[in-house]
Amino acid sequence: MEPSAERSRALSAARVHLDRGFRFEQGNSFERALEAYRDALAARPTALERIEAHLRIARVHRYLAQWDESSAEAAEAIRLADKAGSDDLAAEAMNVEVGVLQIRGFTDEGDALAQKALLRARSARVRGITLQNLGRGAAERRDFVASDRYFEESIEAFRSANYDIGVAVALTNAAKAALDRGDPHRALTIGEEAIGLTRRLNLLDVLLTAVQNQAAANAAVGQFDAAESLLTEALGHFTSARNPIRQAECLETMGEMSEARGDDPETARRCYARARELAVAAGDRQLVDRLSKRLGPA
Numbered sequence: 001m002e003p004s005a006e007r008s009r010a011l012s013a014a015r016v017h018l019d020r021g022f023r024f025e026q027g028n029s030f031e032r033a034l035e036a037y038r039d040a041l042a043a044r045p046t047a048l049e050r051i052e053a054h055l056r057i058a059r060v061h062r063y064l065a066q067w068d069e070s071s072a073e074a075a076e077a078i079r080l081a082d083k084a085g086s087d088d089l090a091a092e093a094m095n096v097e098v099g100v101l102q103i104r105g106f107t108d109e110g111d112a113l114a115q116k117a118l119l120r121a122r123s124a125r126v127r128g129i130t131l132q133n134l135g136r137g138a139a140e141r142r143d144f145v146a147s148d149r150y151f152e153e154s155i156e157a158f159r160s161a162n163y164d165i166g167v168a169v170a171l172t173n174a175a176k177a178a179l180d181r182g183d184p185h186r187a188l189t190i191g192e193e194a195i196g197l198t199r200r201l202n203l204l205d206v207l208l209t210a211v212q213n214q215a216a217a218n219a220a221v222g223q224f225d226a227a228e229s230l231l232t233e234a235l236g237h238f239t240s241a242r243n244p245i246r247q248a249e250c251l252e253t254m255g256e257m258s259e260a261r262g263d264d265p266e267t268a269r270r271c272y273a274r275a276r277e278l279a280v281a282a283g284d285r286q287l288v289d290r291l292s293k294r295l296g297p298a
Helices: 014-024 032-040 049-065 067-084 088-104 106-121 124-140 144-160 164-180 184-201 203-221 224-240 245-262 265-282 286-293
Strands: none
Touching: 014 032, 014 049, 014 203, 032 049, 049 067, 049 124, 049 203, 067 088, 088 106, 088 286, 106 124, 124 144, 124 164, 144 164, 164 203, 184 203, 203 224, 203 245, 224 245, 245 265, 245 286, 265 286
């Protein structure tokens, strides 16, 4: 996951719509967020506000697994940022596209674009976003030494920028990386800090992802009741928010728990099959491949 754009203090009509959209986005009301951001574009925004609106629209489309729309909006934000001479906004928009590439399984392409964004980042906040995405790419390659380094550097950058949202997202991603490397106890420790911070900041989207990670970590150490309670909470919200990838990941963890508890094998297969359907629809190649291996030959 990646942090949202920093809000300006300006009180233009466009800024009011951008701020309204940000609140909707953080509350997982994505259709209303898109409407607000489009209202900002229609409200005679400044050049920088126009870039920010396209960037945020791209981010919401990415969350909804609408890849082509996300990439088109990110490209427009980059084009406008280049025209305005804003390296920092261009780098932030590039990071939205990095996220699309990573989710779709194009890790090398995502890393290459993130390195370009790192060269253009001017603020500590955008540098932190970029380092975080590089950390996600390293974790996908299972280079956990590099991912730990990138996540630590991103947290330092966010803290220097007083950007708590970024810290919360980086901690959430670091917990997931710890789980992927087979260290669920470390994942639980980092996850507790991430959940505490996201609750304090009232960041529903990030909180639910942290809760999902915490459920998987609990399942990995055999705490199935705690895991099931957390997963039920997360899956309900991701279903309401129409986030197919997060739904699929929750169902995958439910399947893993079912296998670990020795339930009817068909229960796990149903979870994996439904998860793969969602992953196929969302175009997440890595998740599709992983679920196909779990299901085995038809």
